[in-house]
Amino acid sequence: MHADTSPEITRGTAGTDERDRPVLRVSGLSKRFGGTQALNDVDLDIAPGEIHALTGPNGSGKSTLIKILAGYHHAEPGAVAELDGEAFDLGQVTGSRHDRLRFVHQELGLVGELSATDNLALSRGFARTAFGNIRWSEMERRTTALVERFGLGIDVRRPLSTATPVQRAVVAIAAALQGWEGRRGVLVLDEPTAVLPPGEVARLFDIVREIRDAGAGVLYVSHRMDEIFALADRVTVIRGGRRIATRPVAELTPRSLAELMAGEEMETGHRPRLAPAPAEPVLEVRDLWAGPLRGVGFDLARGERLGITGLVGSGHEVVPYAVCGAYPGPVRGRVRLPGRSERWVDAKDAGGSGIPLVPADRAGEGVIGDFSVGENLTLPLLDRLRARAGRLDRRRESALAEGWIQKVGVRTAGRGARITTLSGGNQQKVVMARCLAQQPPVLVLCEPTAGVDIATRLQLYDLIERQADDGMGVIVSSSDTEDLLALCTRVLVVRDGRIVREISGRDITERALLHAMEGTE
Known part of the structure; x- marks a missing residue:
């Protein structure tokens, strides 16, 4: 120790x-x-x-x-x-x-508005002087020592709401280990x-x-x-x-x-079907700058499953948020959806282009805990579900929710059940159904199988593959090499804010991915 x-x-x-x-x-x-x-x-x-x-x-x-x-x-x-x-x-x-x-x-169990230092102090107390004043420098030194063992560049004074999901997970682990x-x-x-x-x-x-x-x-x-x-x-x-x-x-x-x-025999391995013949692009991204990203650009083809990965802090986790117009900081670059929009839009406005995002932090960003399963599912579609008088057509809303619950296999007592009564895997299915119900040309997923069991993981793989088979372009941003191996027909590796390697088809192996991520090819 x-x-x-x-x-x-x-x-x-x-x-x-x-x-x-x-x-x-x-x-x-x-x-x-x-x-x-x-x-x-x-x-x-x-x-x-x-x-x-x-x-x-x-x-x-x-x-x-x-x-x-x-x-x-x-x-x-x-x-x-x-x-x-x-x-x-x-x-x-x-x-x-x-x-x-x-x-x-x-x-x-972290408070996003507080820093890593404050969050650790909430569980184990503040260091104080003999007069009761908080010894901030001592608190920051202790917190830094605890999180540094993970090798992450966490600013222990900044609110955790500005940290990545990976950094927040490390702070929670450090909080449990202190003392x-x-x-x-x-x-x-x-x-x-x-x-x-x-x-x-x-x-x-x-x-x-x-x-x-x-x-x-x-x-x-x-x-x-x-x-x-x-x-x-x-x-x-x-x-x-x-x-x-x-x-x-x-x-x-x-x-x-x-x-x-x-409770039955099941196949534990999963590998993607062969990539389809090259198709026209459904998404074009050029010169993307956001956070650590330094001029990232790529095309996504119709029916393609494109992986984006890298080590923590490399910038790979920022790409999906920036592409979808959901990154909270400054964003520069251009995004285009050929076939839906022939003009380039600023990356910061990409959210209005109809690119839905399945976020990495399901509990914090993906679901509204006080809402039902059906309400979480239909939330972005309310404008389409209004009757002529402007009121919500409850019958159409119920039918839409029920249809997608069945389609993606959500296990729930009903669409009226509170979303927090569902397991993590079933909550993830609801978030994915909400995105798919918008009928987008592109689906962007961050850490899509985080915290789900093997059976649900395989169900999600099949669901994603079906969308790609129907012509949807899919981006999978993941730090889980199993996801990349199981789903992706092409993987872009990000290091120091830039795409440094593209790996395709049978060349996508765990060894190749890890070497590219570490820069030890």
Whole structure:
């Protein structure tokens, strides 16, 4: 462990009573929300010095389990929980025992208007002088030291609303690790790598292993099989609110784990169909400047699936926002949609050109939590759904929502259900349906499968491919090489704000992508 985070950790000795006792044990865990049984008699135990993966399909109950451990939800009567052999209340949110359970939630729990320094202080307190004044320089020094281990250039004084999703994820992880004394405690990580590029994933893995090696238990929630097999000692699969199995990872294969998750045989690999013959462009971008971007330009052909990738800070994550007119900062450049508009428009006005965006931050940018599934889906189409008197035609709105819910396979109690009752994968389907319902010539997606399980990931792949087969141009901006390998017929690699490499067809391999991203071709 790093000296500033774990000076008091001592590793236990294998074979002792303390070492054999689970650091966290939960049994008989159930939770019902109205008529929905979210969890049903789930058992879970985590050993000290163990990385224990928790996986299952979207909506299986993983997030509910984590929220109960964190004290956000109360468990149903009859559940028993022990932390290091001592019972604790599964609704308790304060006290020294619960402080030894640390969490990084999928929604991150950050305040966008505040800086990284302020966000870390909210969870662990401000450094103060003897007179009670805040020691800002000390706070900024501590925050900088915590985030620098990820190698990101985060300005710890700027509001997190100006940071990228990757940077916000790193701040949330740093907040959970600060002041960590991991002896006989548990660190819970809920999809921590959802938007992290490969280099940052490796750094996070190193930190997680250090915490494990110091004797702490780690509960690692993930849909990513490669992460589970690379990192975990054991894995628990839950499906439909029930624990299906707990197995040593060494006894499983990707196929057998996928079958436990899905409840049936399924193919885990996915590769794009061969690219169609060159077609006319549906999007032309020239001399794009925004944030770190330095004169980026490219064409997108009809029916093409174009990937855009790079390391964090390279600028690849800015491209989709700039192309769609959604980047919050200054933008220069030209965008044209041949066939719909024969004139070039300023990139800053591209949002009015009919290019919809599926954003990277689904919770913060993609859905309105207080709205229903149907309202989220039809929001950009209200002008088309008005009757002659100017009022909203509710019948047409309902029919449109129902049609797209069926078309993209959203699992929901109905279009009137609140969007936040859906799993992350089903929320992503709603956001995609909202974009597709606009019948655009181009669809732009940022991190399209972040935080979704393998079954939903494959469904999203098929949905994207169908749109391309129908002639839509698709841009996939992703730090996930699995997405790029599975979807893209051409990939542009961005480094230092410029496109430095184009990889096409069978040349798109993980090795080629990583070398191009790192500049080590």
